[in-house]
Amino acid sequence: DGGITQSPKYLFRKEGQNVTLSCEQNLNHDAMYWYRQDPGQGLRLIYYSQIVNDFQKGDIAEGYSVSREKKESFPLTVTSAQKNPTAFYLCASSSSGLSYNEQFFGPGTRLTVL
Amino acid sequence: AQKVTQAQTEISVVEKEDVTLDCVYETRDTTYYLFWYKQPPSGELVFLIRRNSFDEQNEISGRYSWNFQKSTSSFNFTITASQVVDSAVYFCALPSTSGTYKYIFGTGTRLKVLA
Numbered sequence: 001d002g003g004i005t006q007s008p009k010y011l012f013r014k015e016g017q018n019v020t021l022s023c024e025q026n027l028n029h030d031a032m033y034w035y036r037q038d039p040g041q042g043l044r045l046i047y048y049s050q051i052v053n054d055f056q057k058g059d060i061a062e063g064y065s066v067s068r069e070k071k072e073s074f075p076l077t078v079t080s081a082q083k084n085p086t087a088f089y090l091c092a093s094s095s096s097g098l099s100y101n102e103q104f105f106g107p108g109t110r111l112t113v114l
Numbered sequence: 115a116q117k118v119t120q121a122q123t124e125i126s127v128v129e130k131e132d133v134t135l136d137c138v139y140e141t142r143d144t145t146y147y148l149f150w151y152k153q154p155p156s157g158e159l160v161f162l163i164r165r166n167s168f169d170e171q172n173e174i175s176g177r178y179s180w181n182f183q184k185s186t187s188s189f190n191f192t193i194t195a196s197q198v199v200d201s202a203v204y205f206c207a208l209p210s211t212s213g214t215y216k217y218i219f220g221t222g223t224r225l226k227v228l229a
Contacts, residue, residue, distance in 0.1 A: 040123070042205060042219040043159075058216065088157065099209035100147050100166065103217065105159040 002027045004106035006091050011111045013078070013085065021076045021109045023091035032074040033092040033103065036060060043090065049074055050096075078111065086113045116141045118208050120220035127196050128228050135191040135223045137206030143167075146208065148189045150180065153203040153222070162204075165189060196227045 004025045013019045025032065031050050035043040045058030049068040063082025068074050074093075078085045089109045094101040117140040127133045139148065150162040163173060165182050173180045177194045193200050203222045210216035 040221070042118075042221040043217075045216055048216070090157075090159065092159075100164065102149060102161040102164055103159075104161070105151075108157040110157075 004091060004093055004104055006089075006106035006109050008109060009107065011109055013111060013113050015113060016080045018077055018079050019111070021078070021089055021091075021111070023074045023076065023106060025072050025074075025091075025093045025104075025106075027093055027095075027104060028071070029093035029095050029104070030071070031094045031096055031101075032068070033094075034058075034064075034066065034074070034076045035090045035092065037088040037090060037108075046076065046089075084113075085111055087111060116208055116210055116218050118206050118218050118220040120204075120206055120223050122223045123221070124224040124226065126226040126228060129198060130195050132192060132194050133196050133225065133227075135193075135204050135206075135225065137189045137191065137220060139187050139189065139206070139208050141187075141208060148182070149207040149217075150189075150191050151205045151207060153205065155202070159205065162191075193225075196225075198227050198229050201225060201227045 007022045033048045034046040037043050044060050046064050047055050047058050047066040049055035052071050055066050055068050063079055065077045091106040092103040094103045119138045146167045148165045151159045152162055153159045170182050179192045181190045203224045205222045206220040207217045210218050
């Protein structure tokens with residue numbers, strides 16, 4: 001079945017550590033996104049990528065980094081520079097980045113800083 | 115600036131009641147799209163519907179219906195005869211004019227359907 005997978009489902013990090021969240025899609029979609037969700041809030045865009053080897057900062061990119069070396073993969077690294085990384089992280093993709101395309105979401109990764 | 119407002123933070127209903135989730139948006143675009151997504155307790159957002167600004171006809175899909183009114187900038191979502199499985203957080207979203215790749219999401223409405 002086509003879809004988006006994220007791993008791990010739960011992740012615990014010590015302060016000062018970098019961690020990488022995985023996102024893989026087999027939908028052959030060009031565009032991929034990372035969102036952060038905090039309790040009681042909507043989704044905030046961290047980074048997005050329209051095509052391979054290209055990505056753009058979203059609204060809250062500070063303390064995060066991404067890569068897009070393959071069409072199907074868009075990993076997110078949460079660096080030690082991110083002051084408050086505890087949150088629920090969602091990866092999404094769409095066939096293109098055009099506004100009429102719906103986004104497909106993965107199951108999310110819940111990151112907790114100890 | 116574009117904005118999506120979901121003023122209802124949380125709604126509780128008893129099973130079989132009808133419930134309407136409100137979404138009010140702001141945009142300067144003359145052509146745009148609006149979306150509704152459902153986020154069940156598992157966490158994964160699920161696409162429900164897309165509506166373009168040219169089409170103001172109400173949409174019905176089973177127990178779900180959507181009322182789009184450009185005059186009031188609203189795109190409301192009604193669930194008829196609610197069921198416990200409808201319990202979720204529902205998000206309204208509007209693609210941003212500052213870039214075709216960015217969505218503006220509302221803060222979501224948590225719906226609790228009690229048995």
